[in-house]
Structures are given as C-alpha cells and as structure tokens.
Amino acid sequence: MIATITPSQCMGTVTIPPSKSMAHRAIIAAAFADGVSHITNVDFSEDILATIEGMRQLGAQITIGDDHVIVQGISDIGKADVREIFCNESGSTLRFFIPIFSLCGRPVRFTGKGRLLQRPQDVYETIFHAQGLRFEHTAEAIEIEGPLRAGTYEIDGNISSQFITGLLFALPLLPQDSLIRIRPPFESRSYIDLTLEMLEKFQIRAQFLDEMTILIKGGQRYRPCDVRIEGDFSQLAFFAVLAAIQGDLTITGISADSRQGDRQILSILEDFGATCRPLRDGFRIQKGTLHGCTIDLNNCPDLGPIVFVLAAMAEGETHIRNAGRLRIKESDRIAAMEEELRKFHVDIRSTEEEVWIHGHTSGYSCEETLQGHNDHRIVMAMTVMTLVNHSVCRIEDAQAIRKSYPSFFEDVQRLQGKVELL
Numbered sequence: 001m002i003a004t005i006t007p008s009q010c011m012g013t014v015t016i017p018p019s020k021s022m023a024h025r026a027i028i029a030a031a032f033a034d035g036v037s038h039i040t041n042v043d044f045s046e047d048i049l050a051t052i053e054g055m056r057q058l059g060a061q062i063t064i065g066d067d068h069v070i071v072q073g074i075s076d077i078g079k080a081d082v083r084e085i086f087c088n089e090s091g092s093t094l095r096f097f098i099p100i101f102s103l104c105g106r107p108v109r110f111t112g113k114g115r116l117l118q119r120p121q122d123v124y125e126t127i128f129h130a131q132g133l134r135f136e137h138t139a140e141a142i143e144i145e146g147p148l149r150a151g152t153y154e155i156d157g158n159i160s161s162q163f164i165t166g167l168l169f170a171l172p173l174l175p176q177d178s179l180i181r182i183r184p185p186f187e188s189r190s191y192i193d194l195t196l197e198m199l200e201k202f203q204i205r206a207q208f209l210d211e212m213t214i215l216i217k218g219g220q221r222y223r224p225c226d227v228r229i230e231g232d233f234s235q236l237a238f239f240a241v242l243a244a245i246q247g248d249l250t251i252t253g254i255s256a257d258s259r260q261g262d263r264q265i266l267s268i269l270e271d272f273g274a275t276c277r278p279l280r281d282g283f284r285i286q287k288g289t290l291h292g293c294t295i296d297l298n299n300c301p302d303l304g305p306i307v308f309v310l311a312a313m314a315e316g317e318t319h320i321r322n323a324g325r326l327r328i329k330e331s332d333r334i335a336a337m338e339e340e341l342r343k344f345h346v347d348i349r350s351t352e353e354e355v356w357i358h359g360h361t362s363g364y365s366c367e368e369t370l371q372g373h374n375d376h377r378i379v380m381a382m383t384v385m386t387l388v389n390h391s392v393c394r395i396e397d398a399q400a401i402r403k404s405y406p407s408f409f410e411d412v413q414r415l416q417g418k419v420e421l422l
C-alpha cells in the first residue's frame with residue numbers, strides 16, 4: 001500500500017484503539033481459565049489475530065465478534081495437537097508463547113515473517129538448554145520441546161521484558177514455586193506491571209520480593225474473567241504529538257489512571273511546552289511553543305519514532321536516552337527514523353543507545369519518497385511528520401499499520417488529514 005499524505009490542519013476528536021499489549025495478555029490468560037471469559041473492546045490487528053490463532057491451536061475455543069472475543073479456556077493442554085505456530089511479525093506473541101507452549105510437552109515449531117526471527121531469543125535458548133530441553137533457532141523457525149520446570153530463572157533485564165512476561169504466564173501452572181531474578185538494568189519494567197495486573201484479574205498471583213526478584217507460586221489456576229481492554233497510550237502518542245505541534249485535538253477512549261509506561265507521552269509533551277488536559281474519557285492536547293528536552297525511553301520504547309518527530313519540530317536540542325532497544329523491533333527504528341527524517345533535512349545523529357535531534361519550529365520540505373521500513377510505528381510517525389510540514393509525501397510499505405492499528409489512516413482522515421491510499 002502507498003499512502004500519499006498532504007499537509008493538513010487536523011481538528012476534532014479521535015477515539016484511540018484498545019491496547020494491543022493488554023489484549024494479548026487478556027486473551028492468553030482467558031485461554032488458560034477453566035470456563036468462559038468475555039474480552040471486550042478488542043481491535044483485530046494482525047498481532048492480536050496471531051495470538052488468537054495460536055491459542056486456538058493450543059486448545060482454547062475463541063469466538064470473534066465485531067469488537068470482542070469469547071474465550072472458552074483450554075481443557076487439557078496435554079491433548080493439544082500443536083505442531084507449527086505462525087506468529088506473523090509479533091514479538092509479543094512469539095515470546096509469550098514459547099514458555100506456554102513448552103507446557104504441552106511435545107515438539108513445537110514457531111514461524112514468522114519480516115524481522116521476527118532475527119529479533120533476539122537467546123534468553124530463552126539459554127534457559128531451555130540449561131534445563132536440557134530442545135531449543136533450535138534458525139532463520140526460518142524456532143523449534144522447542146518442553147516442558148520447562150519450576151525453579152530459579154536468571155534473566156538479563158535489558159533485552160526484552162517479553163521473556164519475563166512469557167514466564168509469568170507459564171510458571172504459575174507448574175507444581176512448584178519459581179523465582180525470576182532480573183539482572184540490571186531492568187528496562188520496559190512497566191510492561192511487567194501490566195502483566196501482573198492482568199494475571200491478577202484471572203486470580204493468578206506473582207509478586208515482586210524486591211525490585212529485581214519476582215516470586216511465582218506454583219499450583220495456581222486461572223479463573224475466567226470478563227475484561228474490557230483499555231485504550232492504547234502508544235497509539236494516543238501519534239495524535240497527541242500531532243496536536244502538540246499543530247493545534248488542538250480531543251482524544252477519547254483512554255483512561256488517565258492506566259499503568260501503561262507509554263502514558264509518559266503526556267509528561268514529555270508538557271516538558272516540551274504543550275498542554276495536556278485530562279477529560280472524563282481522555283485528554284485534550286493543545287499546541288505550545290515547543291522546545292527541545294531530554295527524553296528517557298527506558299520504560300516506553302514504543303514512543304521512540306513519534307518522539308523523534310516531536311523533537312524535529314521543537315526549537316533546539318533534544319537528547320533521547322536509553323533508546324538501544326529500538327534497534328531490535330520490527331525495524332532498526334533509530335536507523336529507519338534517521339533515514340526518513342534526513343529526507344526532510346532534519347539534523348539528527350545517534351550512537352548505539354542515544355539520539356540527538358536539533359529541531360526548529362519553522363517547518364521542513366521533502367522531495368523524496370518515504371519508506372515505511374515494514375514497521376507500523378515508522379509509517380505512523382512519518383504520516384504525522386508529513387501532515388505538519390510543507391510537502392506532499394508518498395509513504396511506501398504503508399500497510400505495515402495493520403500490525404497494530406488497522407484503522408489509523410481512516411482516523412487521520414476523520415480529523416481532516418488528507419490521505420490517499422493506493
């Protein structure tokens with residue numbers, strides 16, 4: 001898909017889609033519960049469809065409605081006839097599934113698309129091999145054979161929190177207790193809080209003994225639960241930055257008391273000079289005189305691409321810290337944003353872990369075609385960059401938005417943003 005974006009003054013109200021992270025977690029937890037759970041406010045992005053399909057193969061019965069799913073939990077994981085699980089491009093699906101699927105105790109092969117199988121999995125490889133279990137990672141697939149056993153798991157905290165979440169789903173089902181010890185630095189910690197919050201709804205308890213140690217009691221059972229998925233702050237960020245640069249937008253469908261780390265976008269925008277007013281069901285974001293700041297992405301890596309755009313449109317220098325994990329997502333998001341923003345002549349430089357952008361508020365022009373790098377967050381960030389600047393731009397590979405936000409362009413159009421899709 002090619003998206004042609006024309007600079008436009010956006011206005012009005014947008015309702016943000018439900019959180020992809022929370023939907024993955026709710027569907028997996030419901031699939032383990034001994035009964036029926038109703039999960040409402042679900043957006044059927046490609047990542048969520050991969051998780052639904054995988055949990056069906058493990059034996060859950062999942063009925064898809066227009067914006068909800070009804071999940072009848074797995075009756076006997078030992079009877080699951082799973083062989084090959086296609087995770088598409090979803091890192092969450094693959095990393096949440098590996099410990100879970102190990103529990104069926106038979107060989108399972110995971111496949112995927114794009115960069116998925118190049119993203120790091122060695123944390124699991126080490127764990128499986130230490131327990132004498134099969135874990136083979138090639139360019140085409142990961143093949144495992146479990147089950148994992150209860151025990152003490154030592155995990156590096158700065159590769160992906162998704163390994164910890166995967167273990168948190170599986171370990172409560174083992175007969176004995178387990179400990180997860182996280183080696184510092186512990187990044188994306190907010191996602192572990194989201195996992196614990198969802199597990200608790202399904203009556204599974206795991207607790208931090210200290211900042212770096214989680215105790216997971218064995219012998220627990222997931223109980224069915226009805227969950228409404230909250231709005232997604234990582235998606236709110238695209239519209240919030242658009243409003244902060246351009247004017248005034250109302251964003252609904254999102255709650256101020258969420259534990260999502262990406263809610264940090266609100267304080268980032270305030271630091272840059274915009275105004276974020278909480279409303280009953282969302283926020284009103286208004287433009288300010290934007291100036292560069294320091295941004296720490298430790299707890300909110302998915303904000304990366306859009307805060308690069310914010311920095312380009314703010315006066316002076318922005319320093320972005322703890323950004324290294326952006327290089328191991330659907331694309332190398334630092335390299336991708338550098339390449340695309342340079343087409344607008346933005347002054348940007350990076351090291352492995354850090355980025356500096358020297359921005360200005362007078363706007364930019366671009367004569368080149370933009371690339372989406374097969375990455376939804378790059379496509380959405382470059383859409384915002386084009387809307388607020390001086391040139392009509394084509395974005396190739398724009399279908400990547402289906403990974404997390406299939407109706408993104410329709411939502412931009414509803415706000416009077418000019419988008420043509422081919």
Ligand SMILES: O=C(O)C1=C[C@@H](OP(=O)(O)O)[C@@H](O)[C@H](O)C1
Nearest residue numbers: 021092160161162188191301302
């Ligand atoms: O647990 C989750 O839902 C996620 C964790 C984060 O990954 P890392 O922990 O690998 O940074 C985030 O980037 C990803 O989009 C979703």
Ligand SMILES: C=C(OP(=O)(O)O)C(=O)O
Nearest residue numbers: 089090091092093302329
């Ligand atoms: C990195 C992302 O997701 P995942 O890791 O699940 O592929 C994302 O949504 O930006």
